[in-house]
Amino acid sequence: MADDILxxxxxxxxxxxxxxxxxxxxxxxxxxxxxxEFLALMGPSGSGKxxxxxxxxxxxxxxxxxxxxKGHDTGALGDAEITHLRGHTIGFVFQxxxxxxxxxxxxxxxxxMLVDRGFPDPEIEKRATNLLLxxxxxxxxxxxxxxxxxxxQQRVAVARALAMNPDLVLADEPxxxxxxxxxxxxxxxxRQVNRDSGTSFLLVTHNLELARRCDRIIEVIDGRIQA
Amino acid sequence: xxxxxxxxxxxxxRFLREGRMQTAFIMGGIAVGVGVIVFMSAMLAGLEANxxxxxxxxxxxxxxxxxxxxxxxxxxxxGEFEDATVQRPSQRVISIDQWPKIRNQMLAMPEVTAxxxxxxxxxxxxxxxxxxxxxxxxVEPDSYFKIVRVPxxxxxxxxxxxxxxVVVGTELAKNLGATVGDKLNIQAxxxxxxxxxxxxxxxxxxxxxxxxxxxxALRTAQSLLGMIGxxxxxxxxxxxxxxxxxxxxRIEAANAVEADSWIRTNAQFFTAVQAQETSNSLIRIFVxxxxxxGIAAVLIVSVIQRSKDIxxxxxxxxxxxxxxxxxxxxxxxxxxxxxxxGAAMGAAALIxxxxxARQVDGTELFPLMLERKLFxxxxxxxxxxxxxxxxxxxVRAAKLDPVVAIRG
Numbered sequence: 239m240a241d242d243i244l245x246x247x248x249x250x251x252x253x254x255x256x257x258x259x260x261x262x263x264x265x266x267x268x269x270x271x272x273x274x275e276f277l278a279l280m281g282p283s284g285s286g287k288x289x290x291x292x293x294x295x296x297x298x299x300x301x302x303x304x305x306x307x308k309g310h311d312t313g314a315l316g317d318a319e320i321t322h323l324r325g326h327t328i329g330f331v332f333q334x335x336x337x338x339x340x341x342x343x344x345x346x347x348x349x350x351m352l353v354d355r356g357f358p359d360p361e362i363e364k365r366a367t368n369l370l371l372x373x374x375x376x377x378x379x380x381x382x383x384x385x386x387x388x389x390x391q392q393r394v395a396v397a398r399a400l401a402m403n404p405d406l407v408l409a410d411e412p413x414x415x416x417x418x419x420x421x422x423x424x425x426x427x428x429r430q431v432n433r434d435s436g437t438s439f440l441l442v443t444h445n446l447e448l449a450r451r452c453d454r455i456i457e458v459i460d461g462r463i464q465a
Numbered sequence: 466x467x468x469x470x471x472x473x474x475x476x477x478x479r480f481l482r483e484g485r486m487q488t489a490f491i492m493g494g495i496a497v498g499v500g501v502i503v504f505m506s507a508m509l510a511g512l513e514a515n516x517x518x519x520x521x522x523x524x525x526x527x528x529x530x531x532x533x534x535x536x537x538x539x540x541x542x543x544g545e546f547e548d549a550t551v552q553r554p555s556q557r558v559i560s561i562d563q564w565p566k567i568r569n570q571m572l573a574m575p576e577v578t579a580x581x582x583x584x585x586x587x588x589x590x591x592x593x594x595x596x597x598x599x600x601x602x603x604v605e606p607d608s609y610f611k612i613v614r615v616p617x618x619x620x621x622x623x624x625x626x627x628x629x630x631v632v633v634g635t636e637l638a639k640n641l642g643a644t645v646g647d648k649l650n651i652q653a654x655x656x657x658x659x660x661x662x663x664x665x666x667x668x669x670x671x672x673x674x675x676x677x678x679x680x681x682a683l684r685t686a687q688s689l690l691g692m693i694g695x696x697x698x699x700x701x702x703x704x705x706x707x708x709x710x711x712x713x714x715r716i717e718a719a720n721a722v723e724a725d726s727w728i729r730t731n732a733q734f735f736t737a738v739q740a741q742e743t744s745n746s747l748i749r750i751f752v753x754x755x756x757x758x759g760i761a762a763v764l765i766v767s768v769i770q771r772s773k774d775i776x777x778x779x780x781x782x783x784x785x786x787x788x789x790x791x792x793x794x795x796x797x798x799x800x801x802x803x804x805x806x807g808a809a810m811g812a813a814a815l816i817x818x819x820x821x822a823r824q825v826d827g828t829e830l831f832p833l834m835l836e837r838k839l840f841x842x843x844x845x846x847x848x849x850x851x852x853x854x855x856x857x858x859x860v861r862a863a864k865l866d867p868v869v870a871i872r873g
Contacts, residue, residue: 292868295780297779297780297867297868297871298868317785318784321779321783321784321785322782324780324781324782325781325782325783326782330777330780330781332777332871336776336777336871337777338774338777338778339483339774340476340479340480340482340483340774341479345466348466349778349781350781350782352466352472352475353778353781353782353783353787354782356471356472357468357469357470357471357472358466358467358468358470358472358475359468363466398781402781402782
C-alpha cells in the first residue's frame with residue numbers, strides 16, 4: 239500500500255448533474271498504480287480514458303470517490319494545493335506533443351522548473367540540457383518547437399514531463415500521431431526512463447503491440463475498468 | 466532567457482514576439498493614438514503658454530480701482546424720494562482711498578506675488594506741430610516691471626523712468642516723429658505740462674495700445690494729473706493665475722475697491738483656452754478608449770489562440786494568478802512600448818510643425834514645449850490603459866479550464 243503512487247477508490251465522474259442531459263462517464267473506478275510501474279490504459283474512443291487521465295492528472299475533479307496521490311487525499315485540497323501537487327508530482331505527455339511554440343526545445347523543457355522557481359537560474363538550464371541529452375536531442379536545444387519533426391517534438395515533451403523529476407508521468411496517446419518508427423522510439427524512451435529512474439507511467443494507447451510491452455494493461459469500457 | 470526576468474515577464478514578452486504581426490499592428494495603433502495626444506497636448510500647452518505670456522506680461526493679473534462714484538438720492542422717509550430721477554454722475558479720476566494701507570494688505574496676502582500702485586489718466590503729447598492724445602501711466606518701475614514686463618517689450622532705448630523720462634509706444638513715437646532722446650511736451654487737461662525725454666520705445670503687441678501708451682514715473686504723473694500722493698489703480702500678480710478671479714472677488718468683498726481680474730477682462734480669450742482644453746481632454750479620452758478597445762480585442766484573440774498553451778502551462782503547475790499576470794503584463798507592455806513610439810512620433814511631428822507653422826510676422830506660432838512630465842504622464846496613462854484593457858482577457862485566460870484548453 240505504501241508503495242502506491244496512485245490510488246482511486248469508487249471514483250465516478252458525471253457531467254451536467256441535475257440536468258436532463260446529465261451523463262456519468264466514469265462508474266466506480268478502482269485503480270492502483272505502484273511506484274515504478276508502467277501501466278497501459280486501453281479502451282475504445284469515448285470509453286472514459288481521457289476523463290480518467292484528467293482526473294488522475296488533477297486537471298479535473300471526480301464527482302465522487304477518492305483519489306490519493308502519494309498518499310495525499312486530493313479531495314480535501316484547494317485549487318492552489320492541487321496546482322502545486324500537480325506541478326511537483328505529475329508530468330504530462332499529450333497526443334499532439336503540445337510544446338509551446340514561442341519557446342525553443344530547451345526553454346520548453348525549462349518551463350515547469352521556471353514556473354516553480356520563478357526565475358531561470360543556470361541550474362534549470364543545465365538540467366534542461368541534460369534532459370535533452372537523455373532524449374537524444376541536445377543538438378536541437380535551441381530550435382523552436384515549430385522547427386522540429388513530430389517525433390522530435392514528442393521526445394522534447396517527454397523531457398519536459400521529466401523536468402520536475404515527477405513520480406508519475408501521464409501520457410495520453412503519445413505515439414498516436416507518429417509513424418511506427420518514431421512511435422517505437424518514443425515508447426522505448428519512456429520505458430528507459432521508467433527503468434532507470436523508477437518513474438511510474440500511465441500510458442493511454444490504442445496500440446496493442448505497445449501496450450503488451452507495458453507491465454500491466456487495464457481496459458476501460460463504458461466508464462468501467464474491466465478486470 | 467534573461468535571468469533577471471521572472472516567468473511571467475518572459476512568457477508575456479515571448480507571446481507578444483511570436484504574434485509579431487498582431488503586436489506590430491496594435492502597437493502601431495497605440496503609437497498613433499499616443500502620438501496624437503502628445504502632439505496636441507504639447508501644441509496646445511505651447512499656444513496657451515504663448516497666449517498667457519503675452520496677456521499676463523503686458524497687463525496686470527488683478528487691477529484694483531476706486532469704486533464707481535454714485536449719486537445717492539435724498540430721502541425724507543422710507544420709500545419717499547426728493548427727486549423723480551437721479552442722474553448718473555460723471556466719473557472723475559480720483560485716487561483710491563487709503564491706497565498705501567490696501568497695498569500693504571495685498572502684499573501680506575500669500576497668493577499675491579507683486580503689487581504696484583499706478584496712476585492712469587489722459588493727456589496730450591505735443592512735439593512741434595504734432596500732438597496726440599495719450600494714456601498716461603505713472604508707475605514705480607521697480608514694482609511695476611514685475612507685473613508688466615515693459616523691459617521685455619522695449620525695442621529701442623531703455624526702460625528708464627526717472628522724473629524726466631517717458632517711455633512711449635512705437636506708434637506714438639512714429640506719429641510724433643520722435644525717437645529715443647527726443648523731448649516731448651506732455652500736457653494734462655488741467656493745463657499742467659512737463660517736458661520729458663523719451664528714454665525708450667515700447668512695442669506691446671497691439672497697434673492701438675502702441676499709439677496711446679506713455680509710461681512715466683509715478684510722481685511725474687501725480688504732478689501732471691493733479692493728484693499728489695494719489696493713485697488710481699493698484700496692479701497685482703498672483704501665484705496661481707487661474708485663481709485670479711477668486712482672489713479678486715475676495716479682495717473686493719473685503720475692501721472699498723473694485724477688483725478686475727485678467728480672467729474677467731479677457732473673458733473671450735479665456736473661454737477660448739478653456740474650450741481648447743476641453744476639446745483636448747475629450748480627444749484624449751476617446752483616443753485612450755479606442756486604444757483600450759484595441760488592446761482588449763487583440764488580447765482576447767490571443768487568449769483564444771493560446772488556449773492550448775495556457776492549458777499546458779496550467780498542467781505543468783502554473784497557477785491562475787501567474788496566467789493572469791502573463792496577460793496583464795502583455796497589456797501593460799503593449800501600452801508602454803506603444804506610448805514610447807507614440808511619444809517619439811508626436812515629438813517629431815511637433816518639432817516639424819513648429820518649424821513650419823509661423824505667424825504673419827514670421828515669428829513662431831507657439832513655443833516648443835516638450836516637457837518631460839508630459840511624456841511620463843502619457844506613458845503612465847498608456848500603460849495603465851493597457852493593464853485595464855487586459856483585465857478582461859487576463860481573467861478569461863486565468864479561468865480557462867485546463868482540460869477544455871488542452872482539448873482546444
